[in-house]
Each structure stands twice: as structure tokens, then as C-alpha cells.
Amino acid sequence: MLKIEDLKVSYGGIQALKGINLEVQEGKIVALIGANGAGKSTTLRSIVGLTKPEAGKITYHGEDLSKVQTKDMVSKGITLVPEGRRVFSNLTVLENIKIGAFYRKDEKNIKEDIEWVYSLFPRLKERTWQLAGTLSGGEQQMLAVGRALMSRPKLLMMDEPSLGLAPLIVKEIFNIIEEIHKQGVTILLIEQNANVSLKIAHQAYVMETGTITLEGTGKELLTNEEVKKAYLGESVHG
Template sequence: MLKIRDLNVHYGGIHALKGINIDVPENKIVTLIGANGAGKSTTLRSTIGLVKSSSGKIIYNDKDITNRKTKDIVSDGLVMVPEGRRVFPNLTVEENLILGAYIRKDKNAVKKDMKWVYELFPRLKERIWQKAGTMSGGEQQMLAVGRALMTKPKLLMMDEPSLGLAPLIVKEIFEIISEIHKEGVTILLIEQNAKAALEVAHYGYVLETGSIVLEGKGMELLNNDEVQKAYLGE
């Protein structure tokens, strides 16, 4: 579904991504783990067109989307939940969700998806008229994911969904990621919480200073000695 081939990205004099190759097959959860500054967010941002690549190709559903405009990429069903939530603080929960569906014309399907988001996140339903800026970090993360789902994604990219959240909320977020996947959404997950990410992922990549250094099935990487020492503190 998504193929990243020999992707290079430079920020000024910094070589942020060094010829990486990633495959995200349809109906799978793929995770990209690594330390801060490894290039994880740059990978997502270049895929969605927010950062220009220096060379390489990004193929989505057999179409070359390298350096295409972000709005066109989103219209094709490739959607990102950004790091740090980025909800609209002065708008209500419902208004944030409606904005997620701004490119859609299928009003009946939008209503159906709104109902689904409220089923996934009962807490959001309880807070329909609450302004997003007054919500907790966990609730804002749920809203950010819900807003992305309102875009009707075929492939959902998530950038550090568990960052800064309490362990109980992290568990809830990962359960919801599994639920979203069961509904037929393909997921590319960027995470520092390597254990939680690898437990839920079918396949994983380890990124270090802009290069893929390891890849394999989620459980294989979870049991890999190098991964355990570097990312799981074992």
C-alpha cells in the first residue's frame, strides 16, 4: 500500500534520512521505533508532503506521491495524527471532529463515522460541547485520533500517540489502535514506547540516526537482544 524507496531528506547541512526503505502492506500495522532525533517524525512528515525529500520515491497505492501537496495526499486517504495532538483549542470536541471531515461530501457517511468515533471514544461523547483546550492530554489525543478518522483514512500514520500520557491511558490508546485496524484501516505507527508498539505491530523497523538498522516481525523484534537492550531497558 505504501512503499518508501531510498528516501533521503536533508535539513540544511543535516542528513536526516539516509536512503531508507519501508513497506506498509494493506491491512497491517507497521511500526517505526527509535530514539529521539532518529528521523521517525521526518519519515512521516516527508511521506505526507510536509517536508521535501532530497531524493528517493514514496509510492502510495501504486502512485508516486513524492513531494505532492499535502491536501492532495490527504484526499487520497493517507492521513496523519501529528505529534503533540495539535487539536484546535478554542473549538469544541464536535467542531474539531467536523473539521476532520472538511474534504468529504458524503454527509450521511460522515454522520455514521461521527457515531463510530463516539463509540470508540465514549469520553469524547460525554464532552461534545467542551473546548478542546480545556481537556486532559489523554482526551486531546483521543480527539486528535478521532479527528483523523473523520477524514476516512485508508492509511493512518500516527506520530507518538502515547507521548506524555499516563500508563492507563497509553493502554487504552493502543487498544483503540487495534480496534481501528480491525475496521480495515492500515496503520503506520511511530513510537518511543517500543514494547507497546511492537506488541501491536505485525512488522517493525528500527531507525537510528536516519538509517534503518533492523527490521522484522513485531514479536521477533520484541524478543531481539539488541532491541531489548537499546529500547526496552532489559
């Protein structure tokens, strides 16, 4: 579905990505984990065209994404939930959700999809007329995901969905990610929280300073000693 081949990106003479290869197969949850500054967000920015690579290739269903403008990604079925949620704080919950369907014209289906988002996130339904800026961090994350779903994505990319959230809320968000996946959406997760993301990922990649150092199934990486030591806070014997 999405294929990254030998991708290289530099910022001001510093190489942020040093020729990475990554594949997201249709119908899978794929996790890209790594510490802050490893190059995970640069990878996402390159996919959606916000950062121009100096070398390499990104294809989506065989189409070269470098020829697609960022604003047209949504109509291709690619949607990004950005890091830091980025909700429109002075608009209501419902207005934020509707913005996700900005390019759609099918009013009847939009109404159905709003109900679908509310069924996934009952808390948002209770707060339909509340201003997004007054929601808690967890609720804003739910809203950001709900807004992204309104474009009916085929590939949903999420940048650090667990960042700054309490463990209980993280668990809730990840349960919903699995539910969204069951409804036929392919997911690429960019996460520092290796523990939760590897548990639900079919395929996973570990990134360190612009290089992919490990790849395998989520289960394989969860039990990998190097991953445990670096990302799961366990000793090698733990």
C-alpha cells in the same frame, strides 16, 4: 500499499535520512521505533510532502507521492495524527471532529461516522460541547485520532501517540488503535515507546540516526536482544 525506497533527506547540510527502505502492506500495523532525533518524524513529513527528499522515492499504490500536494493527501486516503495532538483548543469536541470531514459532502455518512468515533471514544461523547483546550492530554489524543478517522482514511499515520500520557491511558489508546485496524484501516505508527508498539505491530523497523538498523515482525523485535537493551530497558540477560 506505501513504499519508501532509498529515501535521503538533509537539513542544512546534515543528512537526516541516509537512504532508508520501508514498506507498509495493506491491512497491517507497521511500527517505526527509535530514539528522539533518529529521523522518524522526518520520514513522516516526507511521506506527506512537508519535507522534500533529495533522493529516493515514495509511492502509494504505485503512485509517486512527490507529485501529490500535502492538502490532497487526505482525498487519497492518507491521514496523519500529528505529534503533540494539535487539536483546535478554542473549538468544541464536536467541532474538532467535524473538521476531520471538511472535504466530504455526504452529510448522512458524516453523522454515522461521528457516532462511530463516539462509540470508539465514549469519553468524547460525554464531552461533546466541551472546549478541546480544557480536555486532559489523553482525551486530546483521543480527539486527534477521532478527528483523523472522520476523513475515512485507508492509511492512518500516527506520530508518537503515547507521548506524555500515563501508562493506563497509553494502554487504552493502543487498544483503540487495534480496534481501528480491525475495521480495515492500515496503520503506520511512529513511536519511542517500543514496548507497546511492538506488541501490536505486524511489521516493525528500528531507526537510528537516519538509518534503518533492524526490521522484522513485532514479535521478533520484542525478543531481539539489541532492541531489549536499547529500547525496552532490559539488560541483555533480562
